[in-house]
Amino acid sequence: MIILQGTGISAGVVIARASLARERPLPVIEAHPSQLSAEAERTRLDQAIALTLKQLKKLRGKLDSLPDEARIEIDAMLTVYERMLTQSRLVRAAHQRLAEEGLTAEAAVQLESDILAARAGPQPGMPEEEIEGARRREGEFREVARRLLRNLTGVSFRAFSDTPSGSVLVAEQIRPADAAVIDPNRIAAVISEGGGATDHTAIMLRALTVPAVLAVPQLAEHVEEGSLVIVDGSSGRIVINPDSATLDEARSAMAEEARERKGIGRLRRLPSRLVSGEDIELLANIELANELPLLHRNGAAGIGLLRTEFLFDESEPLPDEDGQYEIYARLVADMDEMVTTIRVLDWGGEKGLARLRQLGIHDTQEEENPALGVRGLRLLLRHPEILETQLCAILRASLVGKIRVLLPMVSAVNEIQATRQIYERCARRLRRRGVKLPNELPPLGIMIETPAAALTAGALVRHAEFLALGTNDLTMYTLAVDRSSAMGSDLYTALHPGLLKLLRFSLDEALRAHRPICVCGEMAADSRSVALLIGMGLRSFSMSAASLPAVKRMIRSLSLEACDDLYRRAMLLEDPIELTQLVRDFAH
Structure with a gap:
């Protein structure tokens, strides 16, 4: 028996025979002059x-x-x-x-x-x-x-048509085009030496719901045609030629998984509702259209945050209005009347620097600490031509479905006012071009990501139709801890009394102004933190699509009374370590 460890890509335990798929290698290509013209x-x-x-x-x-x-x-x-x-x-x-x-x-x-x-x-x-x-x-x-x-x-592509039905496909590398011809009804699982959790192949295998493990070191050295293999797509564990005890464990895991799948299928169709009857809105954060299948599969009520930075890859020409519109419209149409919240470009800090250099924009490069300077909406207002193009594309896409527009890194009323002037100017320009926009434009909302924004939420909310609490950056700026270097340490924690007070202050101002408010960020993906926030009074959360089932399951087991009690006990604590422990122990 041989045990190998790779990267789990798509959940599922499978016991089956291995079928090796080998690819003819390309010849070595040298940069020498051609004999042709x-x-x-x-x-x-x-x-x-x-x-x-x-x-x-x-x-x-x-x-x-x-x-x-x-x-x-x-x-x-x-x-x-x-x-x-x-x-x-x-x-x-x-x-x-x-x-x-x-x-x-x-x-x-x-x-x-x-x-x-x-x-x-x-x-x-x-x-x-x-x-x-x-x-x-x-x-x-x-x-x-x-x-x-x-x-x-002239080196041909490999085909999987001769792979025996019900077998585990084993390859040195599974590429996206390979995944496109995999029949999930024939191939029981996929394992390969190459690949990783974030590439297109991984995303596609998850969409196909084929159990898969990629990045398995020395796979080719140990597996042979016809070897009996156990594949665990969750843990990334591969067992070749398992003994009887290991086989029995795998069979038990498969039976448990079958019961779990039935539960998730039912969960998707059930409302996100506390046992005491209160509805909780669960939305998804996404970056690429590739993530839509998981969003739908896990039952999101809409998109709470669409990051648009992926459209502005520096290796391609800067997308014009038509190019952006096509992508937004396709995505919004797929949401089938559910809300799509599109955040305008959040460049600056460490994001988008290569593209900024290409455009000759040096605002962020000359700063000693870019995270504390010109980024997000501040940057766009200095270069309104970029913002105008994006807003025009978004407004056109609003004819396809339900859209909201979200502004990042807002810290003052004048920034919202300046953006709204541009927004309305874009609408007038489109109408002159013959685009029949609705009389009421899509709502314009803001992210609360700095202590200044949280503390002045009462003023800001009078100029915005909705609020989104960006807990990742808000935690960083509140605690003066760089989340990219301190993530996972005791210093960086959203469960801090100071941060909770800022969240509560923003919530109170939003409720007073009758404005919708949603939590975006890692805090929304932690089901026990969500219980705390429900006790605080929040009712809308946006998270990665993969986190939705766990959060929904927790919500359906809670009463509002239990959430209120957790919040009251949390606000009596002054030590963030004690606060974190209280929340971690909740519902255990």
Whole structure:
């Protein structure tokens, strides 16, 4: 018996035989001059691009046979690939190399894709919350290049059609295009040496609900064709040739899992309601359309926070109004009349620096501590042309479904007033262009992320239609602790008496002004902290889609009286360690 540990991607315990899928390797590509003319190499590249687009179109044709959630995920991925193959920076730069350096098409694609992937990938000092998106963007460049190179060299793609039904697919690397042709009704589980928790492949496998473990070291050395394998997609544990005791444990885990799946299925259809009858709104925070399947599967009531920074990847041209509108409209349409809260660009601090440099915007680069200077709405108001383009696109998308607009890092009334003037100016401009906007524009809300905003919430709320409590940054600024370096330590904790008082002050002002208020951030994803906040008086929470079932399960087990009691006891404590322990012990 051999036990290996990888990264659990998609939950599920499976016992099945291994089926090895091997891929023919690409030849070594060297940057030497071509024996053909530059025009001939350009023709070869253009033909490879056309063939790749044709293959992607064929992949789209397979979407009808996939689950709805997987179809949304794969369609979004293919759209990204198609955009990268049509007059993108990759294609333009490869053509330029052919003309100026006389390289082969293979060498031009390899060199440019390596450069762009390195720029798009994780950078030194990048905040933890940006690393996930950077890895995805890096993977997109490498996958598009791989498809082009296979078509240029004639090395065929692998197919999984001969994989025995009910087996565990074992591969050195599972790429997004591979995942697109995996039939979840035939393949019991997927394991590979490569990959990670945040790339497109992982997202797609989760959408397909195929149990999967990626990044398994030395997998190829230990597993053989037909080996009996236990795959635990939650823990990332792989057992090859298990003994009888381990098999019995796995069978018990599978039976428990089956009961749990039935429970989650029922939970999704049940209301998010306290046992005492009060309804609690549970929304989801998302960054990419790829996350919509999980949002729907876990029963979110809408999108409480759509981060839009992903649209402004520095490796691609700055998106214009039409480009942004298409993405917003597609996403809003998929929400089927549920609310979509779109946060405008939250650049600054450590976010979006490469794009800011490209645009020649140096506001944040000259500051010793960018987190305390020009970021979020402050930055956009200094460069209103970026904000105007985004607001116009959002306003157009509001014709498709229910939208709210959220402003980040607000600290003063004049910032909201200036933004509203731009907002209304954008609406007038669109109406002059013949866009029939509703008389009442989508609500304009603000994030409470600084102590100044919390303490002046009474003034701010008179100029905003709704509030969102951004507990991550609010904790950082209140406690003077950098959340990227101190996350997980005792210093960085939202369960601090000072922070709770700021939250309560903001809540009271919102209720006094009859304005909706929602909690966004990690605090909303902690079910026991949610119980505390319900006791405080909050009724709306937005969190990662993956956190929704646990929070909903806790809510359905609570009474308002229990939440009130927890909050009253919490406010009597002065020590954040004691406060944290009180909340952690709740409902145990």
